[in-house]
Amino acid sequence: MNSIIKLFGIKYPIIQGGMVWVSGNKLVSQVSENGGLGVLGAGSMYPKVLAEHIIKCKKATDKPFGVNIPLMYPDIDELMAIIMEHKVAVVFTSAGSPNLWTAKLQAVGIKVVHVVSSVKFALKAQAAGVDAVVAEGFEAGGHNGREESTTMTLIPMVKKALDIPVLAAGGIATGRSMLAAMALGADGVQIGSRFVMSKESSAHINFKDYILNSTEGDTVLTIKELAPVRMMRNAFYKQIEELYSNNASAQQLKDLLGRGRAKKGMFLGDMTEGELEIGQVAGLIDSVMSVKDIMQEIVSEYNQAKTTMMDL
Amino acid sequence: MNSIIKLFGIKYPIIQGGMVWVSGNKLVSQVSENGGLGVLGAGSMYPKVLAEHIIKCKKATDKPFGVNIPLMYPDIDELMAIIMEHKVAVVFTSAGSPNLWTAKLQAVGIKVVHVVSSVKFALKAQAAGVDAVVAEGFEAGGHNGREESTTMTLIPMVKKALDIPVLAAGGIATGRSMLAAMALGADGVQIGSRFVMSKESSAHINFKDYILNSTEGDTVLTIKELAPVRMMRNAFYKQIEELYSNNASAQQLKDLLGRGRAKKGMFLGDMTEGELEIGQVAGLIDSVMSVKDIMQEIVSEYNQAKTTMMDL
Numbered sequence: 001m002n003s004i005i006k007l008f009g010i011k012y013p014i015i016q017g018g019m020v021w022v023s024g025n026k027l028v029s030q031v032s033e034n035g036g037l038g039v040l041g042a043g044s045m046y047p048k049v050l051a052e053h054i055i056k057c058k059k060a061t062d063k064p065f066g067v068n069i070p071l072m073y074p075d076i077d078e079l080m081a082i083i084m085e086h087k088v089a090v091v092f093t094s095a096g097s098p099n100l101w102t103a104k105l106q107a108v109g110i111k112v113v114h115v116v117s118s119v120k121f122a123l124k125a126q127a128a129g130v131d132a133v134v135a136e137g138f139e140a141g142g143h144n145g146r147e148e149s150t151t152m153t154l155i156p157m158v159k160k161a162l163d164i165p166v167l168a169a170g171g172i173a174t175g176r177s178m179l180a181a182m183a184l185g186a187d188g189v190q191i192g193s194r195f196v197m198s199k200e201s202s203a204h205i206n207f208k209d210y211i212l213n214s215t216e217g218d219t220v221l222t223i224k225e226l227a228p229v230r231m232m233r234n235a236f237y238k239q240i241e242e243l244y245s246n247n248a249s250a251q252q253l254k255d256l257l258g259r260g261r262a263k264k265g266m267f268l269g270d271m272t273e274g275e276l277e278i279g280q281v282a283g284l285i286d287s288v289m290s291v292k293d294i295m296q297e298i299v300s301e302y303n304q305a306k307t308t309m310m311d312l
Numbered sequence: 313m314n315s316i317i318k319l320f321g322i323k324y325p326i327i328q329g330g331m332v333w334v335s336g337n338k339l340v341s342q343v344s345e346n347g348g349l350g351v352l353g354a355g356s357m358y359p360k361v362l363a364e365h366i367i368k369c370k371k372a373t374d375k376p377f378g379v380n381i382p383l384m385y386p387d388i389d390e391l392m393a394i395i396m397e398h399k400v401a402v403v404f405t406s407a408g409s410p411n412l413w414t415a416k417l418q419a420v421g422i423k424v425v426h427v428v429s430s431v432k433f434a435l436k437a438q439a440a441g442v443d444a445v446v447a448e449g450f451e452a453g454g455h456n457g458r459e460e461s462t463t464m465t466l467i468p469m470v471k472k473a474l475d476i477p478v479l480a481a482g483g484i485a486t487g488r489s490m491l492a493a494m495a496l497g498a499d500g501v502q503i504g505s506r507f508v509m510s511k512e513s514s515a516h517i518n519f520k521d522y523i524l525n526s527t528e529g530d531t532v533l534t535i536k537e538l539a540p541v542r543m544m545r546n547a548f549y550k551q552i553e554e555l556y557s558n559n560a561s562a563q564q565l566k567d568l569l570g571r572g573r574a575k576k577g578m579f580l581g582d583m584t585e586g587e588l589e590i591g592q593v594a595g596l597i598d599s600v601m602s603v604k605d606i607m608q609e610i611v612s613e614y615n616q617a618k619t620t621m622m623d624l
Binding site: 002012118119120137138139146147148149150151152153154156157160170171172174176177179180181182183184185215216217220221247279280281283284299302303305306309310311312 | 314324430431432449450451458459460461462463464465466468469472482483484486488489491492493494495496497527528529532533559591592593595596611614615617618621622623624
């Protein structure tokens with residue numbers, strides 16, 4: 001049996017990335033209802049908001065779901081207390097050391113998955129005792145690694161180095177790309193951008209329309225000195241670029257980034273001043289569908305593509 | 313029947329990338345003898361040298377092989393005359409418009425493949441009448457595109473846009489990664505770095521040893537203003553980086569690059585002052601094998617991985 005299906009008790013080894021501002025209870029419960037693992041994006045939620053989303057998810061589905069939480073978050077203690085109180089099935093941690101929280105979460109029966117972008121951090125996560133890792137390639141949206149390893153090269157390297165299950169992320173939006181990730185050795189996939197483009201995601205309609213009209217080369221990995229992030233090359237990005245070409249200081253860059261840029265863009269729909277985090281695969285996505293239809297399309301395309309692969 | 317096998321008259325849809333300084337007649341004839349398509353790297357050959365390599369290849373194998381040639385090359389007319397005189401089976405063109413040469417080559421029975429890194433240029437190549445394209449992802453070694461599209465996102469986009477066969481390149485070194493590329497929709501693969509690390513390649517032993525000891529994050533896509541190239545982060549690269557951090561002009565950069573840097577590193581073995589072009593997948597390659605063993609390993613790993621893919 002597939003190790004991810006077994007670990008999470010789900011039907012398909014398809015995890016929905018717990019992205020800030022777009023991954024609320026509607027998206028999450030629908031992914032879980034349709035056989036994947038939905039994941040709330042706690043990175044954009046106050047503790048009270050997270051609790052509400054968890055409660056709504058539990059009402060909407062009796063299937064397991066998860067929460068993604070950046071470990072350097074100021075409210076981390078309070079958020080973790082809520083997660084443990086509600087015994088959420090799986091926690092995805094990122095941006096910090098998994099040493100502090102892994103055993104505590106596991107002690108109350110919660111599975112822990114850490115998100116990494118290199119073999120080095122994958123090995124550290126395994127040593128910290130996590131149940132699995134998400135290995136995220138250069139093409140993935142949002143926060144990313146400094147090594148710039150793409151999914152095609154990262155997954156085989158991580159898989160070779162680790163004994164625990166590996167979820168592939170970055171550039172996966174269809175059944176064919178899921179099949180490719182599994183061929184590389186992944187035990188399952190984490191899909192982000194494609195679920196941003198679902199009817200149930202809380203991404204603003206302006207953001208969805210913007211992605212529908214985007215093409216190759218429209219995203220870029222930037223802010224590499226502070227913390228690399230992949231985003232759309234919109235007007236806000238051009239301001240970042242201008243600071244760079246004027247040799248701005250890290251502080252000037254921080255001032256421009258400010259607070260609430262991702263909310264402004266992705267949730268409130270300001271395509272000019274907002275930060276639009278999305279993966280490179282945005283250029284390939286040309287529809288907004290229901291989660292149910294997305295899941296069915298991915299599964300049937302995967303199975304279909306599998307049968308048509310030639311022998312050598 | 314697979315379109316690449318049919319187009320080139322070969323056993324496996326595996327093309328060896330025609331890389332400068334490493335792809336001479338020994339490597340090329342062995343790849344063709346073992347069922348793939350070997351490709352001479354004319355980008356580092358004077359016309360007379362190319363003629364010698366073609367003649368030696370023909371003596372070593374009666375199977376088809378190709379020549380890779382950058383179209384902005386100064387000796388282009390003379391090189392093309394030699395290729396046409398010897399009726400080489402396939403020409404791989406890059407770095408320039410395929411409009412000028414495609415029909416001329418095809419008129420004497422030569423197949424033409426153009427190397428691209430974006431859908432935009434893939435469509436132009438198709439319009440120019442080429443027989444196929446190589447779509448090369450961000451992770452590939454040597455010259456690359458500005459869009460930074462990875463193999464995982466580029467192949468499905470190019471495949472969706474084109475009617476002619478698509479070869480995937482970038483990050484492919486094993487049977488599993490070949491299977492992944494085919495799952496993405498590629499009709500075949502072009503493999504570079506793995507063949508640099510063959511016994512028959514003319515890469516200097518120092519370069520091969522350097523790659524054996526390399527790991528994730530050791531290559532970087534740089535010189536983005538002039539023409540993006542992926543290379544090892546060695547001492548020569550650090551000089552480039554230093555120029556950048558001092559806001560050097562394009563001319564200063566050109567002066568540093570100079571001439572013969574790739575030869576110095578890859579062919580003559582100067583790991584300090586030479587330019588070491590190689591793909592990101594270098595971090596995964598930990599052996600130098602014969603072409604025959606590499607081909608057999610790729611084919612058997614591909615077939616093996618294919619049988620173990622789960623159904624959803």
